[in-house]
Amino acid sequence: MNRIIVITSGKGGVGKTTVTSNLGMAIARLGRKVALVDADFGLRNLDLLLGLENRVVYTAIDVISGVCPVEKALVRDKRQPGLVLLPAAQNRNKEAITPDQMQEMVVELGKSHDYVLIDCPAGIELGFRNAIAAAQEAIIVTTPEVAAVRDADRVVGLA
Numbered sequence: 001m002n003r004i005i006v007i008t009s010g011k012g013g014v015g016k017t018t019v020t021s022n023l024g025m026a027i028a029r030l031g032r033k034v035a036l037v038d039a040d041f042g043l044r045n046l047d048l049l050l051g052l053e054n055r056v057v058y059t060a061i062d063v064i065s066g067v068c069p070v071e072k073a074l075v076r077d078k079r080q081p082g083l084v085l086l087p088a089a090q091n092r093n094k095e096a097i098t099p100d101q102m103q104e105m106v107v108e109l110g111k112s113h114d115y116v117l118i119d120c121p122a123g124i125e126l127g128f129r130n131a132i133a134a135a136q137e138a139i140i141v142t143t144p145e146v147a148a149v150r151d152a153d154r155v156v157g158l159a
Helices: 016-029 046-050 060-064 099-110 126-132 146-158
Strands: 003-008 034-038 083-086 115-119 137-140
Touching (some): 003 016, 003 099, 003 126, 016 034, 016 046, 016 083, 016 115, 034 099, 046 083, 099 115, 099 126, 115 126, 126 146, 137 146
Parallel strands (some): 003 115, 003 137, 034 083, 034 115
């Protein structure tokens, strides 16, 4: 059975992308197939943390618009077999995708991967709703800062 997990917090700058990339790499090192999904449309950074920024050809928007199938948009990590990234489009905003489209795409990824980890954008608006649409579980990331803890608590209530 696969697991679809969103990494979220509500607050920016608390380490969601770092947690997503490191957790994905660690799980892949255990021999599992892992797909990382950058759900931060317009501000993607997961490709940078993984060192895959120069290998992005297609994005999730290309999948949604029918330009390519999801498998073709995946960027494979050459260092770690079993780890792939589905990048967000950097030149589109969060309104370019709906929660239903995100859910369909993530469920499709889940058919061929043991884990799908979704890197959620900051905030609780449409980007957040897109990211949590297909998630079965959530990891809430925060720092010991009052605003970060309050935002994380709000996300727990919404999730």
